[in-house]
Amino acid sequence: MTYKTDEIWEDKWINTTCGVCYCGCAAKVRVINGVPVKIEGIKESTMGGTGAGLCGKGVAGLMYYHDPNRLKKPLRRTNPEKGIGVDPKWKEISWEEALDEISTKMKKIMDDDPNKIIFTNQTMRASDGPHNQPYIYAKAFGVEDNGNFIIGGGSLHCGNAAHMLGGLIHGAWSIAPDWKYTKYVLKWGSSKGTGSGHSAMTNARLRADAVRGGIKEVVFDPMGNFAGGKATQWVPILPGTDTAVGLAIANYILNTLKVFDSLYIKAKTNLVYLIKEDGTFIRDEKSKKPFVYDEKANKIKKFDDDSIAFEDFALEGEYEYKGEKVKPCFTRLKKHLKQFTPKWASEISTVPVGTIVQVAKEWVENAQIGSTITIEGKNFPYRPVSSVTFRGAQGHSNGIHQVAAIDLLSQLVGAEDVPGGTMGWPSKRQKYPGGHYERLPKIGPDGVLIPAVFYSHMPWPPHTPTIPCKNSGCVDFWTHSTLSHIPYVKERDYIYEKFGMKSRPEMVFGIAANFIISQSDWNAAVDFFKDMFVVQIDIWSNETDEAVADILLPDVSYLEKDCWSSEIDAFFFSGSPSYEDWYVHMQKPVAKPVGESRFFMDVYIEVAHRVGVLDKFNALMNDYYSVEDEELKIKPNEKLTWKEIGDRFLKWIYGKDAEKIEKQGFATWHKPIEDVYWRWHVASRCPVYMEFLIHDKKAVEKILKDTNFELDLDVSQYTPLPDWFWPTSHVELNEEFDLLAFSYRDILHTNNSTFQNPFIDEVSELCPYTFTITMNSKLAGDKGFKDGDIIWIENKYNVKEKGIIKTMEAQHPKVIGISGQGGLWAKGRPIAKNKGSNFCKLLPTYLRHYDPITGNVETSVAVKVYKV
Amino acid sequence: MKQKIIEFIKKISSPLKFIKTEKMGNKQNIIKSVKNIFSPSDSSFKPYDWMIKSTPQQEWIKEKGIFLWLAFFFSEIGAGLYFMSMFFQYRLGLILGWLITLVLGGSVHMLYLGNPKRFWRILTNISSSELARGMWVILVFAILGFFQIFTAKFNPFLNCMLGIICILIIMHGFATMNVIKALPSWNSTMVLPLSIISGIWVGSQIFQFMLSVSGSLASGFEIWSELFLLVYIGLIVFYLWGTFHSSEAAKKSINILLKGELAKGFYIGVIVLGIVVPLFFTLIMWGGNVNAGLIFFRMVFVFAGDLALRYLVMKSAVYQPLI
Amino acid sequence: MPRWGMVIDIKRCIACWGCTIACKEEHFLPPKVFWNRVLIGETGKFPTSRKLIYPVLCNHCDDAACVEVCPTNATFQREDGIVMVDYNKCAGCRACIVSCPYQQRTYYDKNIKDAEYFPGQGKTEFEIIGEKLYPFQVGTVIKCNFCYERVDQGIENGLIPGIDDDASPACVVTCPVGARIFGDLEDPESTVSRLIMEKKGKQLRPEFGTDPAVYYID
Structure with a gap:
């Protein structure tokens, strides 16, 4: 043995949850003589990779604890000037001083208007902690509809359109292929199974088995790197043009091949609902239920009338209702798609016609429409094809149409939440045997699923856009925006004025967010936040802190965190989407908190107590976990720590096993197969025809007219069927700004937090693309660039970023790629400083650069490049 | 004629111009510019190119590895001097050669080693390690040489033995490099002949210089110097040509020397200092017109040129990419 | 006697x-020292180019160049094929480093020993306990x-390398x-042997x- 075992007096492994990205893989930490020295996965758990597998950045998480740059005491800004590159001149203060200042300030704002406080969740660093609790917390302060929520990475990080449709179609936050049974996967700007996205390593494990088993994976992506580089077939595509290809494939399937899963469409979509000429449903006056046509009975009936057999729902034809001609939506879809020929799509996307036709054919062949499969004695429709997207394709000003077009392919062949198809994470989680807490989806209006859990507001039923807007996110108007973009929009003050938003924020209470540099144009963000009282809880002083924060509180890292609630309500995007047992992991501290750092939930509770809203928070907590046992409820006037709350709630959630589960750090129980492949076991219908957008459009148009709103907001995108709209970035291309810059997720990095990790930093340097700007070799040659050249990338709005060129073959010759959020400068993070290039700052942030419906920022941008 | 020569020198030394543009008086600048010639910092080789592109050998030239370059040089020229001196039964040369090889070469070898105290262990793996064999040869040289110097015996058997040993030591550095299959430019068949002549040539120059200062102006020896120099030049050309044609990675090494990052160092160090200038001095002395000053200067340039050659051969070696 | 090997x-x-x-x-390796790496490259031309990914580590070669050139026998090959360095014998001549065509060796000098993961900020507890x-x-x-x-300890505890995590290399467990x-590799029934046979391991x-x-x- 080379290990000096005689030096070891303590050697143990502690089970916890990884906190380096939001996936929350099972992780265990080896602690020798009190020092955390190694991280692995947990073999017994399916949350994460194969066996005890864990990805590189997860393993590297160790350095979050060891980093000498960790904040050890609360800091106060002494330099009144704020801005990028300004030294905040931090001064150490005591917790008492900090909490006193914060709560006094909050109380004052509360007396005026609680909507003037902005909260963030913690996704900039990781989901290392409670998930929904920050929302509950904000609610306790009186913030409505989560409208005052911002997250650090709203643009590069999050997927408003993907989440909206994930919720509407699957009752889940995200989608993934059913790797276990699929044969054919289409990935559109997504790295599911190759390193990113929700449950990244769980998906990577399942994908690895699938590709070993011989599935075909076709990836539409501007670059052949993470997803494309591992694909069976990589199809280079221009960013933001996936809709065109998706619609052309759908058209080819429906109108040329004329093959589709009619039973599925009849039984599981709203394409059978009858619409009038104006596109709206005809509805029962009393119940407001849409009508369908029963072909057997030759009668118009309510959509959920039990007397109609699935096969008798009319898909085509024209009927009369109260003197008006009505048709099933399907007829309109079929006609609508006809305009999208492969040739047309090819011209827009640069994907060859032959490839579009090939994929359409392969899609239908592999779908095996009509086939069934028996798993564990139960019969399910078998559709081994899956079409998934995420941050890449959906992050455009036409995002909702991108996602809808990509989803349409699965809808046509009935490959939704059945073996082999496109899956949401299970839409329901039944309770732990002997426990209580469970989350079940409901069926809402028009037969559409209401997710069991969702962040921000529920995607269904939809709200009509209204004004005045109550808070800075203006979600009263942008009702489909999962997390609002408005605080980052350059013309926000104009919008606030027009939409009567009187609660201009005065304070930010943020958790580990780096929202100044991770969304879009940095200056636009600084302009907004610099006048506010900004409090952040983080483990370092990051760029946002140094630019605008007034008080900085030291948080514990996930390695020092005792958090019982880490994954409990995150089942709809963590864990395994596949047919595998449930695993729910907690975070257990493996070391003592660094310095005077405190877990943000405890800081939350303390502040709530001082501000006088703790009882409200406690009541909301009791309610959220539906605690009925009086003994276990948090009582009025009770001030518990997060751990103490956990000691009670875990008993409610896990019953008599609570203690055992707390001790081992995770719970596991059987996931019934019907909860995985639930599509035919839940009487819901997919809103493929988004009729609500017609009504929204009317409301939006009226507001715009009434307020004399002059900004460019493309209301034509409010249309029920996916349609083609040029992304803003393409519109802005010209001879000078001739390239589209886009960004992608590097497997090594979670936004910019991982840039401060020295393990990750040193391997990033070994990776050709992580810290560089990539460009197609031929394009680089034409422009006179070679590997290692330092270039400027400049957008049309005079924002530029510097970077090092790395040429690659596998990149579309019209684009340049930056892996994300480098180009950092905070003094508080010396390892991260000056590494890579920052893509976010290049994104212009006028309202026209956002998806008018979901609020996605256009994440590609017209640029010019030149040598430094 | 003189004018023409000056012009010619100007022409071929044009790469030197950049040194003039730097302030010659500034010592640091000179050091910097020399460093730049031999160890270009603007190398296009990035960490992510490691073993994906041809990857430079570094361990035996960078940082502490630089000592090995000097160690090889000293042991070899010492043996070269000894070798020459033996033919002329020149005892002072023997002593100096013996000392250079063992004391200078040996101590620099020690500086090179990570664990000098474990030097003796290097003698253990004689069965497969060229390095171990080399050490044995040096050990035998130390004993036999000491014996010869002490006894001043020049019997044919001893001479023969020591002659072979000297040649082996002269080859020692390059032979150690030559067995490394991983580095095709070292593994080239043209390495050993070059190494032998280089040791003899440099050694002979010290020998000739010693002769000249000891009064016995060795004009008779000049013919040998002329011969050695021509062979030396010829074998450098052979090394470049032969290595270039031996494999892809070896070709890459020669390209680095002739037109890549090390080209400046090669043209100034090897061509100008090591070949052109000594050739120039040799031409001046052509026909026996020898002079101690010229011999001294030629020796200095030969030293510099040969050091540059060895440095560049070590530095230009690259590993074949793995994928 | 087994012959330990790996399939990637x-x-x-x-x-x-x-x-x-x-x-x-x-192994508590210092900054910039890697015993395992991933080579990332490309082959072919757009649009049919392919990304190449090769995780590399010491190949524990049967005819190891490093073993051959080591003058002190500090580098040696165990009967089970594992190529190791006996730190107590190594004189630091680095012939092994130079001779490895896969470049899988590192000279541990004072610079490396003194290097810090957070340069200029002192060694972390991880580095201190590691040393x-x-x-x-x-x-x-x-x-x-x-x-x-891990292999030796595992076998001692009755575990099987390649099957039980505690008897297998850390990189294998973590993947x-x-x-x-x-x-x-000697056992034709082992997973590695079968994979090499069936999938034509190279x-x-x-x-x-x-x-x-x-x-x-x-």
Whole structure:
């Protein structure tokens, strides 16, 4: 043995949850003589990779604890000037001083208007902690509809359109292929199974088995790197043009091949609902239920009338209702798609016609429409094809149409939440045997699923856009925006004025967010936040802190965190989407908190107590976990720590096993197969025809007219069927700004937090693309660039970023790629400083650069490049 | 004629111009510019190119590895001097050669080693390690040489033995490099002949210089110097040509020397200092017109040129990419 | 006697660098020292070019160039094929480093010993305990040792290398996609042997003639 075992007096492994990205893989930490020295996965758990597998950045998480740059005491800004590159001149203060200042300030704002406080969740660093609790917390302060929520990475990080449709179609936050049974996967700007996205390593494990088993994976992506580089077939595509290809494939399937899963469409979509000429449903006056046509009975009936057999729902034809001609939506879809020929799509996307036709054919062949499969004695429709997207394709000003077009392919062949198809994470989680807490989806209006859990507001039923807007996110108007973009929009003050938003924020209470540099144009963000009282809880002083924060509180890292609630309500995007047992992991501290750092939930509770809203928070907590046992409820006037709350709630959630589960750090129980492949076991219908957008459009148009709103907001995108709209970035291309810059997720990095990790930093340097700007070799040659050249990338709005060129073959010759959020400068993070290039700052942030419906920022941008 | 020569020198030394543009008086600048010639910092080789592109050998030239370059040089020229001196039964040369090889070469070898105290262990793996064999040869040289110097015996058997040993030591550095299959430019068949002549040539120059200062102006020896120099030049050309044609990675090494990052160092160090200038001095002395000053200067340039050659051969070696 | 070897499944690998970093933690390796790496390259021309991903580590070659050139016998090959360095014998001549065509060795000198993960900010507890528990000697050469401590200890505890995590190399355990398989190349029934047979496992650059014990399948 080379290990000096005689030096070891303590050697143990502690089970916890990884906190380096939001996936929350099972992780265990080896602690020798009190020092955390190694991280692995947990073999017994399916949350994460194969066996005890864990990805590189997860393993590297160790350095979050060891980093000498960790904040050890609360800091106060002494330099009144704020801005990028300004030294905040931090001064150490005591917790008492900090909490006193914060709560006094909050109380004052509360007396005026609680909507003037902005909260963030913690996704900039990781989901290392409670998930929904920050929302509950904000609610306790009186913030409505989560409208005052911002997250650090709203643009590069999050997927408003993907989440909206994930919720509407699957009752889940995200989608993934059913790797276990699929044969054919289409990935559109997504790295599911190759390193990113929700449950990244769980998906990577399942994908690895699938590709070993011989599935075909076709990836539409501007670059052949993470997803494309591992694909069976990589199809280079221009960013933001996936809709065109998706619609052309759908058209080819429906109108040329004329093959589709009619039973599925009849039984599981709203394409059978009858619409009038104006596109709206005809509805029962009393119940407001849409009508369908029963072909057997030759009668118009309510959509959920039990007397109609699935096969008798009319898909085509024209009927009369109260003197008006009505048709099933399907007829309109079929006609609508006809305009999208492969040739047309090819011209827009640069994907060859032959490839579009090939994929359409392969899609239908592999779908095996009509086939069934028996798993564990139960019969399910078998559709081994899956079409998934995420941050890449959906992050455009036409995002909702991108996602809808990509989803349409699965809808046509009935490959939704059945073996082999496109899956949401299970839409329901039944309770732990002997426990209580469970989350079940409901069926809402028009037969559409209401997710069991969702962040921000529920995607269904939809709200009509209204004004005045109550808070800075203006979600009263942008009702489909999962997390609002408005605080980052350059013309926000104009919008606030027009939409009567009187609660201009005065304070930010943020958790580990780096929202100044991770969304879009940095200056636009600084302009907004610099006048506010900004409090952040983080483990370092990051760029946002140094630019605008007034008080900085030291948080514990996930390695020092005792958090019982880490994954409990995150089942709809963590864990395994596949047919595998449930695993729910907690975070257990493996070391003592660094310095005077405190877990943000405890800081939350303390502040709530001082501000006088703790009882409200406690009541909301009791309610959220539906605690009925009086003994276990948090009582009025009770001030518990997060751990103490956990000691009670875990008993409610896990019953008599609570203690055992707390001790081992995770719970596991059987996931019934019907909860995985639930599509035919839940009487819901997919809103493929988004009729609500017609009504929204009317409301939006009226507001715009009434307020004399002059900004460019493309209301034509409010249309029920996916349609083609040029992304803003393409519109802005010209001879000078001739390239589209886009960004992608590097497997090594979670936004910019991982840039401060020295393990990750040193391997990033070994990776050709992580810290560089990539460009197609031929394009680089034409422009006179070679590997290692330092270039400027400049957008049309005079924002530029510097970077090092790395040429690659596998990149579309019209684009340049930056892996994300480098180009950092905070003094508080010396390892991260000056590494890579920052893509976010290049994104212009006028309202026209956002998806008018979901609020996605256009994440590609017209640029010019030149040598430094 | 003189004018023409000056012009010619100007022409071929044009790469030197950049040194003039730097302030010659500034010592640091000179050091910097020399460093730049031999160890270009603007190398296009990035960490992510490691073993994906041809990857430079570094361990035996960078940082502490630089000592090995000097160690090889000293042991070899010492043996070269000894070798020459033996033919002329020149005892002072023997002593100096013996000392250079063992004391200078040996101590620099020690500086090179990570664990000098474990030097003796290097003698253990004689069965497969060229390095171990080399050490044995040096050990035998130390004993036999000491014996010869002490006894001043020049019997044919001893001479023969020591002659072979000297040649082996002269080859020692390059032979150690030559067995490394991983580095095709070292593994080239043209390495050993070059190494032998280089040791003899440099050694002979010290020998000739010693002769000249000891009064016995060795004009008779000049013919040998002329011969050695021509062979030396010829074998450098052979090394470049032969290595270039031996494999892809070896070709890459020669390209680095002739037109890549090390080209400046090669043209100034090897061509100008090591070949052109000594050739120039040799031409001046052509026909026996020898002079101690010229011999001294030629020796200095030969030293510099040969050091540059060895440095560049070590530095230009690259590993074949793995994928 | 078993002959330990490894199969790396390129098809599964997604280049997450888990192996690289896990190895660094397992052996408390100093900054910039890697016993495991991932090579990322490209072949072919747009649009049909392909990304190449090759995780590499010491191949524990049968005809190891490093063993051959070592003048002190500090580098040696165990009967089970693991190529190791005896730090107490190594004189630091670095012939092994130069001779390895796969460049899998590192000279542990004072610069490396003194290097800090957070430069200028002192050593972390991780580095301090590492130097105590897993000491290297300045002036010697270090390299991947196939986690022989885990293998030996595992066998001692009745476990089977390649099957039980505690008897297998750290990189194998950490790989989140099961792309690394460890086992006995001598045993025709072992997973590694079967994979090499069935999937036509290839050594990396067999033309170097060192007969690596690490195979790649695609």
